[in-house]
Amino acid sequence: MDDHKIRVATWFESLRDSICKAFEALEDSHRGALADRPPGRFEKTRWQREDADGGDGGGGEMSIMRGRVFEKVGVNISTVYGRFKEPFNKQIPGAELDPHFWASGISLVAHMQSPLVPAVHMNTRMIVTTKAWFGGGADMTPTFPREDDTKAFHAAFKAACDAHDPGYYPRFRKWCDEYFFLPHRGEARGIGGIFFDYLDSGDWEEDFAFIRDVGRAFLDVYPRIVRRHMDKPWSAEEREALLQKRGRYVEFNLLYDRGTKFGLMTGGNTEAILMSLPPEAKWP
């Protein structure tokens, strides 16, 4: 298991590096609105998990960029371990009797300057209790959905899924649609993507290969979609619609998102968890 943990944490770190490089390249090549500003650069902040009584530890690294294409994008990696406290251990497979856990993951949310460029979220993680599994997903939130972007986003994750199990894509896409939904608005958060949890096929190498393909699919498709639209001019009305769409994003993350709630309730790093919130939002 130690070898698995090291390989997983190393992959998340290298994926983080690739994503940050790709996003900075988009900042460099930007020729649209706000191009008079300097291209954005990621700033990294390390944090350590507090170790009140010796049994918990680990930490992570937040990378945040405030740029001229990416209004605010956070890419977090973390590797933490310890014991789930009552009553949270009851909700975690394999932690009911022995609360020890280890978890490593990458989590990303991008809020864009242009209302014509979709916001996006991606995360993948491995959790170890007395069981071990992978989870993750990616979903896109355009203010003005476009058929070609939606198709490209879904096609990328379908290909990543299909290379591993033909049952994955239909199941994980449906799970995503059900998860990223605001019942009080009767609205989806965006155009969907994939969402999965408790993934343990019995073949760890195969599951880890799938997790890597999900990361690579994101790294391929999202920058392509950004590049299509980032140089286009937008109107004040379109920007206003973006800010209101972001209000819904805030509602979802604070009312329903399991990761956000679980992280805050279990004493996670507040700044890292709430990095998903948009830089500006409106409820007019």
Place this chain on the structure above:
Amino acid sequence: MDDHKIRVATWFESLRDSICKAFEALEDSHRGALADRPPGRFEKTRWQREDADGGDGGGGEMSIMRGRVFEKVGVNISTVYGRFKEPFNKQIPGAELDPHFWASGISLVAHMQSPLVPAVHMNTRMIVTTKAWFGGGADMTPTFPREDDTKAFHAAFKAACDAHDPGYYPRFRKWCDEYFFLPHRGEARGIGGIFFDYLDSGDWEEDFAFIRDVGRAFLDVYPRIVRRHMDKPWSAEEREALLQKRGRYVEFNLLYDRGTKFGLMTGGNTEAILMSLPPEAKWP
């Protein structure tokens, strides 16, 4: 009991009318920033509770004003009845075995244009199941707290409490401090006020008189505080601080506020419930 219900609902409606009139008067007398805009006026929207299977009903009235002093203020009154659904009835005193309820209340949140004028919340309500009680509270959220405002706000509610029971104010002020707290930030929402629930002294007339005094205390003190500061000029930095403070307000309301969560989960009117969210907020 029918007589009590009618008197309570009538009081909330008349308090609503008095508050709206007082707030519109502040809009009229404003001489500070944005005074080139016309004074704001409340717009009212009635809504009916959906009655899917005949047993539930009632409705309410939202009053919303977007003005030059009040950037966005919502004053809601509602009177609804029906049956609490499983599992929510388990959380409500007197509804465990018989889920029928009746509820009437007034709820108000004001977000101000000026970062020098505190935001405010006030609500009072009566709930009837097989038991009957009052609840409510008021709390103030300045971006830049001032000793004189804090003192005036607390003094008004202390006087309202002390006229009925010397034990009320210390208990309800502490309850407010504990309730309007963001544990993940280690921060209070604002400077506090009072908060109470399940109030049933055994003397309904006395409890209703207290509820009226809470409303009157608000109607007296808050417009006085607004008037002290509304004509003062403010800086872009102060406005930015206001927008970030509002981000915390959103966090509290969506992560912790019982009324918000309970309302949304039990199929309440989404627009009325989320009227408490600020018109604009930032997480830079």
